[in-house]
Amino acid sequence: MPDGLPFAFEMRPDGTAGSIRVVRSNADPGETSACIRGPLLTLLSLFDGRRDADGAFFQRRIDVNGDTVAILALHNALEASELTMADILGLPRQLDPLLQTALSIAGHWRPVEAYP
Amino acid sequence: MLRAAIEAGADSVYCGFRDETNARNFPGLNFSPEELRVATDWAHERDARVLLALNTFARADATDVWRASADAAVAAGVDAVIAADLAVLSHLRANHPDTRLHLSVQAAAGTPEAIAFYAREYGVKRVVLPRVLSVEEIRSLTPEISVETEAFVYGGLCVMAEGRCALSSYASGRSPNLSGVCSPPEAVSFSDDHGERTTRLSGFAIDRLPAGQVGGYPTLCKGRFRGGGSDEPGYLFEDPVSLNAMSLLAGLATAGVTAVKIEGRQRGRAYVSRVTAAFRAAIDAIARGESPAPYESLLGDLAEGARETTGAYRKRWR
Structure with a gap:
């Protein structure tokens, strides 16, 4: 759930039929197992493995509540999946460098090349 | 990885x-x-x-x-x-x-x-x-x-001395040396109250962090407790x-x-x-x-x- 924004990402893991939906942040969460909150760019960088989740948790950039097993399983599944930003947005992978540049311009984004 | x-x-x-x-x-x-x-x-x-x-x-x-x-x-x-x-x-x-x-x-x-x-x-x-x-x-x-x-x-x-820690087993019934986990995720929960994060292990509150304060893993050894004659909670075992x-x-x-x-x-x-x-x-x-x-x-x-x-x-x- 991105901080201060009117929408949230609703993830439903279901084998190969899993889905991510964008929903209103004030919508009834229904039977949500767990919730992860933080700045949008932090959440996106966790989706594609660019940011270290434990570090974000230690530094309070994200808050988590609900089923900790589900949160940990999601974290490890995302890390194993090697998704790119293009995959997450449903775009061709060739567009990933362009997306990184756009997010870099948007600020608070650290491209891969910046890492030692 | x-x-x-x-x-x-x-x-x-x-x-x-x-x-x-x-x-x-x-x-x-x-x-x-x-x-x-x-x-x-x-x-x-x-x-x-x-x-x-x-x-x-x-x-x-x-x-x-x-x-x-x-x-x-x-x-x-x-x-x-x-x-x-x-x-x-x-x-x-x-x-x-x-x-x-x-x-x-x-x-x-x-x-x-x-x-x-x-x-x-x-x-x-x-x-x-x-x-x-x-x-x-x-x-x-x-x-x-x-x-x-x-x-x-x-x-x-x-x-602890390597391989000899059973601290988590007192709260969760599992330990790193026998089960491969200290603080198994099913025993860990977090709750947020106006930015204050409370960490619990098998229902026991082991830390309460004010908004913005950095923290560590949800393990008993990194929890904060009152002791040593102080009313202020502190890291009795080890700092994160x-x-x-x-x-x-x-x-x-x-x-x-x-x-x-x-x-x-x-x-x-x-x-x-x-x-x-x-x-x-x-x-x-x-x-x-x-x-x-x-x-x-x-x-x-x-x-x-x-x-x-x-x-x-x-x-x-x-």
Whole structure:
């Protein structure tokens, strides 16, 4: 759930039929197992493995509540999946460098090349 | 993560099976036997080695699980098995005498006598040193032993003697040495009240962090409690902090350490890539006769509690 924004990402893991939906942040969460909150760019960088989740948790950039097993399983599944930003947005992978540049311009984004 | 480590410059990667036979038994983590075989082939094609951690202690009523994992590791073609339990070491020695054995840090072997026992009885070729030794103690130890040494240089720290912590089992009924987890995720919960984060283990509140204050893992040893005559809660066992011994790499090398090890099998690609790349660069700099100083401050945001320490290596921590 991105901080201060009117929408949230609703993830439903279901084998190969899993889905991510964008929903209103004030919508009834229904039977949500767990919730992860933080700045949008932090959440996106966790989706594609660019940011270290434990570090974000230690530094309070994200808050988590609900089923900790589900949160940990999601974290490890995302890390194993090697998704790119293009995959997450449903775009061709060739567009990933362009997306990184756009997010870099948007600020608070650290491209891969910046890492030692 | 194995690929990330090798691509970032690791010479070897240690990993575990997806069960209680390794000390990072978390959901969605680790390898099946077939995945390990594929990963080992991939690593070997790149001249990297795979070390399989089989480092929990076999339960009396389930030793078959550990035997099967040992056999599967050998079948996958790993370069060495890291073990601590005498039963596991004994099984490997008897049934797979050509398999290279490393003694896990969980065995807490830090004296010439203890290490000589494992070398003599089980043919152990390398010992992973307990994280309670100083550099000078390691320097004194290495001439006294006949096996290689491996030292942790980055990652989590435990306050207990290696392999002898049962603290979490008092709250959750599980412990790292028997179940492969301390603070199993099903026993952990977080709640948020106006930015204040309360951490619970099996329903016991073990920490309450005001908004914005950095924290650590949800373990009892990193919890805050009232005690010692103070009404203010504090870290009675250990502050949340990560080991970073990059500044001691040259000293560890001259002390006779064969290999250095980065902890973090439960961490993600960003952590693995950044920490491995930084240590690769530091080691290569030292090999060229240059200082590793430019790389020493690159990893602070990854540390538990956003703080780093040289731990017992400098003898201030005990």
